[in-house]
Amino acid sequence: MPEDLFSMTPSTHRRSGVAIIRASLLKFVGLLTGVFLLAGYLILYLASDLDRREEGESAFHVRKAVRTIEKSIGATVKDYAFWGDAYKHLHTTIDTEWAYVRQNVGATLYADYGFGGLFVVDAADRTVYSVIGGQLQAVAASDWLKRSLPQILVKARAGGDAQAPTTLFVDVGGRPALVGAAAITPGTDPTVTVDDGPASVLIFVDILEDSRLQALGKDYGVEGLRIATAAETDGPHVLALGENGAAGRLQWEPEKPGQRLLSMGLPLIGLAALLVYLMAWAILRRTTASAQALDASYESLQRSQAALAISEARFRDVVEASSDWVWEIDRDGRFTYLSERFEAVTGLVRHDWLGAPMDRLLCTELGSVTQWLGIPNRRPDVSVDCRYLDTNGRERVTRLSARAMGDLAFRGTATDVTEEIESRRRIEFLSQHDALTGLPNRTRLRAFLDAKLAQRPTVDRPLVMLSLDLDRFKPVNDLLGHAAGDTVLSEISSRLANRVRHGDLVARIGGDEFVLILTDLKRQDEVEALCKQLIEAIEQPVQVGEQEVFVSASIGIALAPTDAAEATELLRYADIALYAAKSCGRNTWRFYASDMNSKIIERRRLENDLRFAIKHGELCLHFQPRFRIADGRMVGAEALVRWQHPERGLIPPDTFIPIAEETGLILALSNWVMETAFQYATTWPEHLFVSVNLSPSEFKRGNLVERVQQALQHAGIEARRVEIEITENVMLDDASLALDIMQTLKTLGIRIAMDDFGTGYSSLSYLRTFPFDGLKIDRSFLSKLGTGEEDQSVIKAIVGLGHALSLTVTAEGIETQEHMALLKSVMCDEGQGYFLSRPLDTEGFNALVRVTQDAGVLEKS
Structure with missing residues (x-):
């Protein structure tokens, strides 16, 4: 012890x-x-x-960055490949003028997107169009990429029907490059004829330079993103590009x-x-x-x-x-502890909530928080999202995790995930809505349309689809820039959305294309009244900076189930009706009719025939002589194009020239007319000139001055023997551009005359401003001419106006001896018409030239 x-x-x-x-x-x-x-x-x-x-996390962000650039190049090549104009100009034919010179698929892709290589591979797997570093070059895609293309081409063509592009990482000159490829298809363009052969493939190549990778890394919070060297390829922070890293590897420096x-x-x-x-x-x-x-x-x-x-x-x-706040509750669900981070995160006063019930602060979509905590056998590692209101009354989301402390008490943490939830919602919203206007996109439109059609609309309660396209929108982008165009689109979108009822839908499906789905319009007059309201709303001026911009719209209308009961057909019929509305002068609407489709097919066939006629010499020229009225001497002739179709017979110019203007064939047609007319005129006597007509669209499309110069040089004719006739519409579209072009043509020595004078509303101001050499009195003045002094005074006034401005006055449509006598009495300078001579083919005109040379003057009984 x-x-x-x-x-x-x-x-x-x-x-x-x-x-x-x-x-x-x-x-x-x-x-x-x-x-x-x-x-x-x-x-x-x-x-x-x-x-x-x-x-x-850094590896995740690097992979996300790589996926972003893959999606970006895929979306870009898709926008260009599934485009009717690209199909016409890069598949049906290789139009370098359209693609490179007019910057539709050219150097802007290098300047704006950094695509170092751009190629078009035709159906025979040959590279037919190449742009390297923004410069047009004749380089095969396989040679530049240093690899064969069958795998890329097969994948691109396989995704053509689904409009799905393909992407692939490859090595180009020791640098990784991202290749985007897609089959060139007409998309939803109803005016394009699709051939049965393999599709051409559009290829974009984006070489990943170090500066690009550094900027990309900063956007995603990754430092030091670069191409891995040979010594770094097996490091821990490496991402392989391509199959087994065939295109190289990315290296970065994660934070520590x-x-x-x-x-x-x-x-x-x-x-x-x-x-x-x-x-x-x-x-x-x-x-x-x-x-x-x-x-x-x-x-x-x-x-x-x-x-x-x-x-x-x-x-x-x-x-x-920590970024979280810690909490504890007792068995009654009341707060017994709140960490100081509670106030910093929520903005609420911690002491005010100690002792208060947790359910008064937080709630879940599944019930109260205490009910969630009381779930039997609840896993402790499972969290729940709760909502609460901060001091500003804004709803916020916190992610709650909890563990039992015994005696029905709990302890846990709360993490604010409001920004994460909002970002996820934003991504979901953008997947079905247009980023610029906020309107539903094509994906949302298709889902909405399928749901409405599944409800079986009836003839008494139809489903109405409006396909709306803006008129005069392209000049806004061309003259004021894309920022102004975005402002106009946003304003028009708001106006459209404000004029439909709740439950209807307005979607943006293209650049300036919109689709409206309406459910409560029962009668045709109600639909037409809405179309009128929409056009009137769109025509209101849009303020862009200090300028007012004006646009209009054309609308095509299709009804379900009257016209179609399937979404694809309904969209197609609405587009056909829209095309008909544009053909009727725009700024109007048209309901779909069964004969519209056949008219479009017929017009498309006529377009194809015209394209063939221009290339294979089915066109010919007739010349209508012009005579000096004072002494009857021939001074020149106007070249008139004629088309003798092998099956349809003679097709009048007022039928095929508008088609040429709409489809872009007017440039090729005008080039043929100028070259042929100038060539014929070189065989005429020196004192005779030749006159050709130009379309207003030629002043906006193509290099008009260069084309005229080439035609003059090719024919070897003096510019003083050439006269160009233009109408007042040239000045209406873009007066400053027209003035610059006309002044340049004048410096070449070419004469310029205003055709159809008197049919416009502001011809006098144009005559004073623009460098005209002559004017042509429209034939309507002579055809309506009577014996009264009032009719004669109009002709006399026009001739006096021309002489006052030192212009040569020419009368069109001279049909009778009385017309000639009147024109002589008012001292009109020149004239043409059936009374003097009908339009003649080349042989007839040459014979008339010989007769007038021998006789000295034109004798007309």
Whole structure:
């Protein structure tokens, strides 16, 4: 039995107290050593986990960046490949003028998107169009890419029907490059005839330069994104491009938050351990020097409490440094603890909520929070999204995690995920809506249309589809820039959305194309009234900066189930009706009719026949002589194009020339007329000139001055023997551009005459401003001419006006001797018409020239 403590001497009691205190202190020091070792291990583990997570996040962002550029080049090549104009100019025929010179598929793709290579591969897998570094070159795609193309071409053509492009990473000159390819198809363009052969393939190549990768890395928060060197290809932060890294590898430098944590945490732990050991050493010295065990025990207790307070403060600092806030509730669901981060994150006052029910602050979509906490066998690692209102009344979302503490109490953390949820919603919204206008896109339109058609609309309650296309919108982009065009589109979209009822839909499906789905219009007059309101709303001016912009619209209308019961057919019929509306002068609407489709097919056939006729010489020229009225001498002739179709017979110019203007064939037709007419005129006597008509569209499309110069040089005719006739519409479209072109033509020595004078509303101002040499009185003035002095005074006034401006006045449509007598009396300069001579073919005109040369004047009985 040990000696009874009460029988111990004081010195023995002190020695026993010191031994007890020393043993207890050694145990405490050992425990704290274990705590510090555990804390150090946890910090090391946390640092390693932070670095590992950061590496994973950086790799995710790098992969996301790579997928972004793949989607970008895929979307870009899709926009250009599934385009009716591209099909006509890069598949049906290779039109370098349209593609490169007019910058439709040319150098702008290098300047705007950085595509180093652009190729078109035809149905026979031959490269027929190449743009390298923004320059037009004759380079085969396989030679430039240093690889064969069958795999790319097969994938691109396979995705043609679904309008799905393909992308592939390849190595180009030691640099990784992203190749985007798509089959060239007409898309939804109803005016394009699709052949049965393999599709041509449009290929875009984006070479990933270091500057591009650095900028891309900054956009996604990745530092040092670059091409990996040979020594870095097996590193931990490497992403392979292409199959097995055939196109190279990307290298980056992820952040090291764990190292920062170690640099701060380990010294703190070491300092705390040092303090604790020093404290234990001091206690031992004090107990050895002192005989009072109770004082030593009390002092040790105080020191232990101080160390515990330091530890608790450190834990509190770690909690408050976190982005989450910590909470505890009792069995009644009331807050018993809220960390100080609660106020920083939520903006609410922490003390106001201590003791308050958790369900008063937070709610879930599945019920109250306490109900969720009380779910039997609930997994502790499962979280739930809760909503609450901050101090500004804005709804925010927090992700709640919880663990049971026993006795039905819970403890957990709350993470604010409002921005994450909003970003996800934004992505979902953009997937079905247009980014510029916010209107539903083609995907949302198709889903909405399918749902409405599934409800089986009836003849009494039809589903109405309006296909709307803006008129005069392209000049806005061309003259004011795409930013102005975006402003106009946004304003028009708002006007359209404000004029449909709830439950209807307005979608933007293209550049300036919109589709409206309406459900509550029962009668045709209601539809027409809405179309009128839409056009009137669109025609209101749009303020762009300090300018007012005016556009109009054409509308095609199709009804379900009257016209079609399927979405694809309904869209196609609405587009056909839209085409009919544009053909009727635009700024109007048309309902779909069954004969419209046949008319479009017929017009398309006529377009194809005209294209063939221009290339294979089915056209011919007739010449209508022009005579000086004073003495009857021939002064020249107007060249008139004729088309003798092998099956349809003679097709009048007013039928095929509008087709040529709409389809772009007017340039080829006009080039043929100028070259042929100038060539014939070189065989005429020197005093005779030739006159050709130009379309207003030629002043906007193509290099008119260069084309005229080429025709003059090719024929070898003097410019003074050439006259160009234009109508007033040339000045209406773009007066400043027309004036510049006309002044340049005048410097060449060419005469310019205004045709059909008197049919416009502002011809006088144009005659004073523009460099005309003559004017031609429209035939309508002579055809309506009577015997009264009032009719004669109109002709006399026009002739007097021309002479006052030093212009040569020519009368058209001279049909009778009375017409000639009147024109002589008012001293009109020149004239042409059936009374003087019908339009003649080349042989007839040459014979007339010989007769007039022999006779000296034209004799007309």
